[in-house]
Amino acid sequence: MFAARCEDAALLDLWHPVAAIPDVRERGPVSTQLLGQMLVVSGQEGEEISIKEFMAPMVHGQVFNQGREVSLPVREAFGFVWTSLGAPPERLFDIPEFHETDRWSENSGSFRVHTSAGRTVENFLDLAHFPFVHEGYLGEQPYTEVKDYSVTFDDREIWATGCEFYQPIAAVSATDGQVTKYTYRLAHPFCPLLYKTSPVDPKRFDVIGIFVQPMTEVRACAHQFLSLLDETNDDATIKRFQAIIFGQDKPILENQVPKRLPLGSRAETPITADKTSIQYRRWLTELGISYGVIRDNTQRDSEPCSEIF
Amino acid sequence: MAKGIAEWYPVASIKDLRERHVFQTELFGHELVVWQADDGYVNVWENRCLHRGSRLSVGINDGAELVCAYHGWRYANQTAGCTYIPAHPSNSPARTICNRVYPSFVRHGFVWSALEQCSDQLVVELTNDDEPLVLRSLPLDVPLEEVQKHLQNCEFNLGEGTDDQVQKHKYAPAVGEPYSYKYRTSNSSFSVHLMLQPFDDKKTVIHGLVTPAPKKESRLDWLLSLNTQLAKFREEVESSISVDMGRWLDTDDTHAHQVSQGAGSRVSEMEVVVSKRWLTAIDIVGFELRPVEGGLPTFQPGAHVDLHLPNGLSRQYSLINGPGEQDRYQIGVKLEQNSRGGSKFLHEELHEGDQLLLSGPHNNFRLRRDTPQTLLFAGGIGLTPLLAMAQALERTDLSFILHYFVQSSEHLAFQERFAQFGDQLKTHLGLSPAETEQRVVETLGSYDHLSQVYACGPPAMISMIRETAMSLGWPPEAVHFEYFKNEIILDEFSAFEIHLARSGMTLSVDSGSTILDVLRENGVALASSCEQGACGTCEVGLLEGEPNHQDVYLNETEHEAGTRIMTCVSRSHSDRLVLDI
Ligand code: FES
Ligand SMILES: [Fe+2]
Numbered sequence: 053m054f055a056a057r058c059e060d061a062a063l064l065d066l067w068h069p070v071a072a073i074p075d076v077r078e079r080g081p082v083s084t085q086l087l088g089q090m091l092v093v094s095g096q097e098g099e100e101i102s103i104k105e106f107m108a109p110m111v112h113g114q115v116f117n118q119g120r121e122v123s124l125p126v127r128e129a130f131g132f133v134w135t136s137l138g139a140p141p142e143r144l145f146d147i148p149e150f151h152e153t154d155r156w157s158e159n160s161g162s163f164r165v166h167t168s169a170g171r172t173v174e175n176f177l178d179l180a181h182f183p184f185v186h187e188g189y190l191g192e193q194p195y196t197e198v199k200d201y202s203v204t205f206d207d208r209e210i211w212a213t214g215c216e217f218y219q220p221i222a223a224v225s226a227t228d229g230q231v232t233k234y235t236y237r238l239a240h241p242f243c244p245l246l247y248k249t250s251p252v253d254p255k256r257f258d259v260i261g262i263f264v265q266p267m268t269e270v271r272a273c274a275h276q277f278l279s280l281l282d283e284t285n286d287d288a289t290i291k292r293f294q295a296i297i298f299g300q301d302k303p304i305l306e307n308q309v310p311k312r313l314p315l316g317s318r319a320e321t322p323i324t325a326d327k328t329s330i331q332y333r334r335w336l337t338e339l340g341i342s343y344g345v346i347r348d349n350t351q352r353d354s355e356p357c358s359e360i361f
Numbered sequence: 362m363a364k365g366i367a368e369w370y371p372v373a374s375i376k377d378l379r380e381r382h383v384f385q386t387e388l389f390g391h392e393l394v395v396w397q398a399d400d401g402y403v404n405v406w407e408n409r410c411l412h413r414g415s416r417l418s419v420g421i422n423d424g425a426e427l428v429c430a431y432h433g434w435r436y437a438n439q440t441a442g443c444t445y446i447p448a449h450p451s452n453s454p455a456r457t458i459c460n461r462v463y464p465s466f467v468r469h470g471f472v473w474s475a476l477e478q479c480s481d482q483l484v485v486e487l488t489n490d491d492e493p494l495v496l497r498s499l500p501l502d503v504p505l506e507e508v509q510k511h512l513q514n515c516e517f518n519l520g521e522g523t524d525d526q527v528q529k530h531k532y533a534p535a536v537g538e539p540y541s542y543k544y545r546t547s548n549s550s551f552s553v554h555l556m557l558q559p560f561d562d563k564k565t566v567i568h569g570l571v572t573p574a575p576k577k578e579s580r581l582d583w584l585l586s587l588n589t590q591l592a593k594f595r596e597e598v599e600s601s602i603s604v605d606m607g608r609w610l611d612t613d614d615t616h617a618h619q620v621s622q623g624a625g626s627r628v629s630e631m632e633v634v635v636s637k638r639w640l641t642a643i644d645i646v647g648f649e650l651r652p653v654e655g656g657l658p659t660f661q662p663g664a665h666v667d668l669h670l671p672n673g674l675s676r677q678y679s680l681i682n683g684p685g686e687q688d689r690y691q692i693g694v695k696l697e698q699n700s701r702g703g704s705k706f707l708h709e710e711l712h713e714g715d716q717l718l719l720s721g722p723h724n725n726f727r728l729r730r731d732t733p734q735t736l737l738f739a740g741g742i743g744l745t746p747l748l749a750m751a752q753a754l755e756r757t758d759l760s761f762i763l764h765y766f767v768q769s770s771e772h773l774a775f776q777e778r779f780a781q782f783g784d785q786l787k788t789h790l791g792l793s794p795a796e797t798e799q800r801v802v803e804t805l806g807s808y809d810h811l812s813q814v815y816a817c818g819p820p821a822m823i824s825m826i827r828e829t830a831m832s833l834g835w836p837p838e839a840v841h842f843e844y845f846k847n848e849i850i851l852d853e854f855s856a857f858e859i860h861l862a863r864s865g866m867t868l869s870v871d872s873g874s875t876i877l878d879v880l881r882e883n884g885v886a887l888a889s890s891c892e893q894g895a896c897g898t899c900e901v902g903l904l905e906g907e908p909n910h911q912d913v914y915l916n917e918t919e920h921e922a923g924t925r926i927m928t929c930v931s932r933s934h935s936d937r938l939v940l941d942i
Contacts, residue, residue, distance in 0.1 A: 174413070178432075179448075180432045180447070180448040181431055181432050183433070183447070184430065184431060184432055184433045184447075185430070185431065193433075193758070194447075194730055194731045194732060194733060194757075194758075194759055195731055196433065196447035196448060196450065196730075196731050197447075197448065197449070197450050197731050198448040198449070202917065203913075203916055203917070204916060204917055204918075205916050205918075303419070304415065304419075304430060304431055307415055307416040307418075307419050307430075308413065308414045308415055308416075308431075309392065309408075309409055309414050309416060310414065314414070317896045317897045317898050318888075318896060318898055320411065320412060320413055320414055321411040321412050321458055321895075321896070322412075322895040322896050323412070323446060323448060323449060323893060323895050324448075324449060324893065324894070324895055324913045325448040325449065326413075326895060326913075327895075327913045330895060330896075330897075330913060330914055331916055
C-alpha cells in the first residue's frame with residue numbers, strides 16, 4: 053500500500069523544511085518524509101548538502117526493488133534545509149530579524165506530531181488555549197478572554213495584529229505575569245511566526261516560529277525557530293522551555309479528530325477568537341489544496357488515509 | 362450501513378464510569394464519550410468537541426458539565442448544549458452549539474447505546490430485578506463475525522459456587538442470538554450472558570454478566586473462572602485469524618465530519634407541566650416545570666424563561682437551577698402587590714399537574730468566569746438568577762460571595778439549596794435602605810481589579826449598588842445587573858429595513874432580531890451554523906446600503922468592499938440594505 057501521494061500543485065511547488073542543518077551535518081544522513089515521499093538528506097561537514105527522493109514502490113513497508121533516486125533542489129535558510137517536490141519559486145519569505153547580529157537566532161528543536169500540518173499551524177496561531185493547555189506557562193485560569201484583534205490577508209501572507217493575552221511566564225526571561233502583546237504572521241501556508249515585545253528591549257521584538265513539514269497527510273514535523281534578544285538564558289534553558297510547551301500541545305493535537313484539517317465552513321464551530329484560523333482555512337481553500345485537509349462539509353472519509361511510517 | 366446498526370449494545374459497564382471518570386469507546390467505528398453526572402445521569406455523546414474537534418474524552422467531568430481540554434468549552438449534562446465559551450466570557454454560546462447525543466440508558470449494570478433510535482427490545486432481558494454480577498469487559502482484536510463464529514462452537518465451564526467448593530459444568534450455548542449468548546448451569550439456578558459490542562471493523566468487546574448475582578463468598582470464584590476462560594477464548598480467536606496489515610496503518614476517522622446540529626436549533630414555545638409547587642418563603646412560590654415531551658433546552662446561569670399564561674399574559678422568570686440540572690426547570694414567583702394577573706395568576710390558579718407554554722431560555726445576565734472573585738448582591742426575589750450563578754461558581758475554583766438581603770428569615774427563599782455554599786452565603790436580615798447601603802459600601806470596598814459584581818433586586822437597590830460601586834472606583838464593565846422587573850429588554854441595536862432584490866420583498870429588522878431571524882420568519886430558508894459571524898455559512902451578497910459588519914469571517918479588505926454580509930450578526934448604518942436574494 054502506498055502512502056497517499058500529494059497531487060496539489062500548490063503544495064508540491066512550495067519550499068518545505070526537511071531537516072535542521074546541524075542534524076544533517078553532525079548526525080546525517082537524515083531520512084524523512086515530505087508529502088508522503090521518502091527523502092534522504094545528506095552532507096557531512098565540508099560537503100554540499102544534497103537531497104534524494106526515493107521513487108520506490110513500497111508494499112507493506114517493504115521496498116520491492118531499488119526504485120529510482122531523484123535529486124531535489126536544496127536551499128538553506130534560518131538554520132534549516134528546505135526542498136521542493138515541484139517547481140519552487142525563486143523567493144522564500146524572509147525574516148529580517150534573523151539577520152540582526154545582536155540576537156540569538158537558532159532552531160530550537162524539531163518535534164514530530166501525529167496530526168496534519170494544518171492542525172499544527174492552527175495550534176500555533178491560537179491564543180485561546182493558553183490557560184487550558186499551557187496553564188502556568190503561557191496562560192492562567194481564569195484569565196481566558198481573547199480580546200478582539202485584527203487580521204489582514206494580502207494573497208501571500210496573513211497577519212494578525214493587536215493580540216493581547218495575560219501570561220504568567222511569557223518567556224524564560226520573564227519573571228512574573230504580564231499582559232503580553234503579540235503579532236502573528238503566516239509567512240507561508242505552513243510557517244507561522246510570532247512577534248512579541250522583548251522583555252529585554254520593549255522597542256524590539258522576539259520572534260518565534262515553527263516551520264511545519266507535512267510528512268504525510270496526518271503526520272507533521274514542527275521545526276522550531278527562535279530569534280531572541282535574551283542575553284541571560286542559555287541555549288539549554290530556552291530549548292527546555294520550548295520542549296515543555298510543545299510537549300503540552302502534542303497530546304491535544306493528537307486527540308483532534310479528524311486529523312486532516314476540515315475546511316468546510318460548517319465542519320467545525322469557529323468563534324470570534326478564531327479569526328486567524330478562519331482566514332487560514334479560507335487561504336488553504338483558495339490555494340485548492342486537498343492533501344491533509346477535508347475540503348467540504350459533507351465529505352466522508354470513506355477511504356482511510358493510509359500511510360507507511 | 363452495517364447490519365445491526367439499529368440495535369442496543371452495551372458500550373460500558375457502569376463500573377467504568379465512577380468517580381467522575383470520562384470513558385471512551387466506539388460503536389461501529391463511531392467514537393463515543395460516556396460520562397456520568399453527579400445526579401446519576403449517564404451521557405453518551407459523539408466524542409468530539411464542536412469547536413475544533415478535540416476528543417471530549419480527554420476533557421474534564423466536573424459532575425454537571427463536560428469541559429473540553431483544548432479551550433475549555435463547557436457542555437451540559439443531558440442536552441450536550443454548550444453553556445460557556447471561556448474565550449468570550451460575556452457572550453452566550455449560540456443555541457446551535459449542541460453536541461450529538463446518542464440514545465442510551467442504563468440497565469443490568471451496563472450502559473446501552475445505539476447509533477440510531479431503535480425499539481425498546483434489548484438483546485438481554487432479565488426477569489430478575491437484582492443487579493447481576495458483571496464480568497470484566499474484554500476487548501478482542503477480532504471483527505464481530507469472527508467472534509460470533511467462534512462463540513457458536515465454544516463451551517464454558519460454569520462454576521456454581523458453594524461455600525467452600527466450586528463445581529464445574531460444561532454447557533453449550535442455549536440461545537445463539539447474534540449479539541448475545543446465554544449459558545445455564547445444570548440446575549438452572551444461574552445464567553451467564555455474554556454480549557457483544559461491535560467496536561469497529563477490527564475489534565469487538567465481550568461484556569458478560571451472571572444472574573442472579575452469586576452469593577458474596579463465591580463471587581470471586583465465578584469471576585476468576587469466567588475471566589480466565591474468556592481470556593483463553595480471546596487468545597484462541599485472535600490467533601486463529603490472519604494478521605491484517607491494515608491494523609498498523611494510520612487511519613483518519615471513518616465517519617462523517619459535519620458538525621451535527623443538536624435538536625432545538627430554532628426554538629419556539631414548548632409545553633411544560635407543573636410537577637411541583639411549594640411555598641418557599643413568605644409570598645414566594647416555587648414552581649418546578651418538566652417537559653410534557655422530550656427534554657428541556659440548555660440554559661446558562663442567569664437565564665430566564667418566558668411563561669405564556671392561559672390568561673394571555675407572558676412573564677419572565679429566572680431559572681434557579683444549578684449547572685447540569687436539565688430534567689426540570691425551577692423558578693420562584695413573588696406575589697406582587699398590584700399584580701395585573703401575572704404573579705397573581707401563578708399564585709392562585711397554577712397547580713401541580715397544570716400545563717402551560719414556555720419559551721426560552723434567554724440570557725441577558727451572563728456570568729463571566731474570568732476573574733478570581735465574584736460578588737453577588739441579591740435583594741428579595743432578585744435572588745433567583747444569582748442563586749443559579751452561585752451554584753455554577755461553586756463548581757469551579759473561583760471564589761464568590763452571595764449577599765442576600767431580605768426582611769426577615771421567613772423571607773429567605775430556596776434554602777434547600779444553601780447548604781453547598783457554606784460561608785460563601787451571607788444573609789442580611791431586616792436592614793433599612795440606609796443600613797443596606799452601608800453594608801454594600803463595606804463589602805464592596807474599592808475596586809481591586811480581580812472581581813466582578815452582579816446585582817439583582819428591587820430597582821432602588823440596584824441603582825444604589827451601581828452608584829456605590831461607581832463612587833468606589835468600580836468600572837461599569839465590572840458591575841452587572843438585571844432589574845427584577847425586566848419587562849423591556851434593552852438592545853443597543855437600532856432598527857432598519859432590508860429589501861430583497863430578487864424577490865422584491867421589503868422587510869423590517871427591529872432592534873431585537875437579526876437579519877437572519879427576519880428572513881426565516883418570512884420563509885427565506887438560509888443555512889446558518891455558528892450564528893456569531895465566524896463561519897460564513899449565512900453569507901449573502903449586498904447590493905446597496907452601508908453595512909455594520911460585526912462579523913469576523915470576512916477580512917478587512919472585504920469589509921471595506923461591502924459587497925457581502927453575514928446575516929446572523931451584520932446590521933446597517935444606513936436605513937436600508939438591498940440584499941442579493
Ligand atoms: S476544541 Fe474543544 S474547546 Fe476548542
Ligand atoms: Fe500551544
